[in-house]
Amino acid sequence: MPVHRRPSWRLPESDATPEQAVLAHGEARRANPSRRAILGGAAGLGIAAAAGGYAAFAQGRDPMGWWDAQAGNDPTKPLYPAARNDRFALDRPLTEPREAVTYNNFYEFGSHKGIWQAAQRLETRPWTVTIDGLVPNPRTVDIDTLIKLFPLEERLYRFRCVEAWAMAVPWTGFPLASLIRWAEPQAGAKYVVFQTFQNPAIAPGFRQTWYPWPYTDSFTIEECGNELAFLATGVYGKPLPPQMGSPIRPITPWKYGFKQPKSITRISFVAERPVGYWEKLQPSEYGFWANVNPEVPHPRWSQASERMLGTGERRPTMIWNGYGEQVADLYRGLERERLFA
Numbered sequence: 001m002p003v004h005r006r007p008s009w010r011l012p013e014s015d016a017t018p019e020q021a022v023l024a025h026g027e028a029r030r031a032n033p034s035r036r037a038i039l040g041g042a043a044g045l046g047i048a049a050a051a052g053g054y055a056a057f058a059q060g061r062d063p064m065g066w067w068d069a070q071a072g073n074d075p076t077k078p079l080y081p082a083a084r085n086d087r088f089a090l091d092r093p094l095t096e097p098r099e100a101v102t103y104n105n106f107y108e109f110g111s112h113k114g115i116w117q118a119a120q121r122l123e124t125r126p127w128t129v130t131i132d133g134l135v136p137n138p139r140t141v142d143i144d145t146l147i148k149l150f151p152l153e154e155r156l157y158r159f160r161c162v163e164a165w166a167m168a169v170p171w172t173g174f175p176l177a178s179l180i181r182w183a184e185p186q187a188g189a190k191y192v193v194f195q196t197f198q199n200p201a202i203a204p205g206f207r208q209t210w211y212p213w214p215y216t217d218s219f220t221i222e223e224c225g226n227e228l229a230f231l232a233t234g235v236y237g238k239p240l241p242p243q244m245g246s247p248i249r250p251i252t253p254w255k256y257g258f259k260q261p262k263s264i265t266r267i268s269f270v271a272e273r274p275v276g277y278w279e280k281l282q283p284s285e286y287g288f289w290a291n292v293n294p295e296v297p298h299p300r301w302s303q304a305s306e307r308m309l310g311t312g313e314r315r316p317t318m319i320w321n322g323y324g325e326q327v328a329d330l331y332r333g334l335e336r337e338r339l340f341a
């Protein structure tokens with residue numbers, strides 16, 4: 001099937017070139033939001049209407065207020081905060097939560113970083129996840145049932161986008177390996193595909209038909225079994241906010257962020273290597289493995305260094321995003337493949 005390709009200057013992640021320009025724009029809007037933008041944003045949203053009056057107005061401006069309201073209604077709220085697993089510690093301070101929840105990539109809600117308000121339209125309950133493909137017992141599970149199958153824990157991870165911005169966040173969730181074991185994949189299952197929700201009624205990105213919706217990406221079964229591979233259901237001690245992929249998303253911190261689809265509704269076990277969303281869109285720029293490497297530049301972004309959200313601090317990029325000790329062995333014998341970017 002032919003895939004409509006946009007010229008590279010119109011490609012989605014190039015909206016962030018130069019990154020500073022986008023950040024400055026976002027900050028200017030935040031500092032001086034137009035009343036119309038605030039009311040317009042709030043009007044489309046059930047909780048804002050329920051809060052009413054000034055509260056809704058203030059909440060419309062305050063991403064932390066939105067998050068608290070949403071987290072307050074979350075059926076899994078009593079599971080937070082989960083105990084921290086100290087084996088996953090960090091070499092740098094955590095990113096300010098406000099920065100992490102207001103600078104996002106979630107193309108279903110728009111191809112820019114300021115989608116957090118638009119994403120509040122995502123209704124994360126009821127929510128189901130379908131487990132299918134090469135498993136003995138394909139099934140669709142309610143998210144609250146699924147989350148309660150596995151004990152939650154907190155881990156501090158680095159997170160790196162191929163656009164060269166980075167953050168350091170405390171995810172809450174459970175090992176991806178636990179879910180894989182529970183699903184009991186058959187011997188022929190070699191890859192695991194994660195698929196994002198698809199509801200054009202609430203997310204304007206789906207009208208941009210040149211994108212290969214739904215957003216999917218995949219890992220090998222071996223990668224899913226690595227101790228770092230995680231299914232995040234929360235961040236900063238609370239259930240995930242919609243803009244960060246509520247109610248559940250995979251996290252593989254040694255890979256670029258685009259490999260990790262948000263707001264998952266399907267996990268499929270398959271035999272053949274799938275082609276993910278970005279690789280479908282632009283195979284010359286995005287590959288299957290997409291492991292972090294400072295020496296392999298993306299055509300539009302040097303990967304030599306990264307910029308921390310919030311502080312703007314520049315740090316040298318680390319190969320495997322600093323997780324070589326845990327993951328490098330996964331790639332022995334695969335040196336001839338395009339392992340990076």
Ligand SMILES: Nc1nc2c(c(=O)[nH]1)N[C@H]1C(S)=C(S)[C@@H](COP(=O)(O)O)O[C@H]1N2
Nearest residue numbers: 104105106107161196215257258260261262
């Ligand atoms: N469904 C979906 N998942 C997605 C994306 C997206 O556009 N849609 N963007 C990816 C990219 S490019 C990055 S860098 C991370 C960003 O995660 P964050 O916004 O929570 O920091 O989400 C990834 N997962």
Ligand SMILES: [Mo]
Nearest residue numbers: 161162257258
């Ligand atoms: Mo990204």
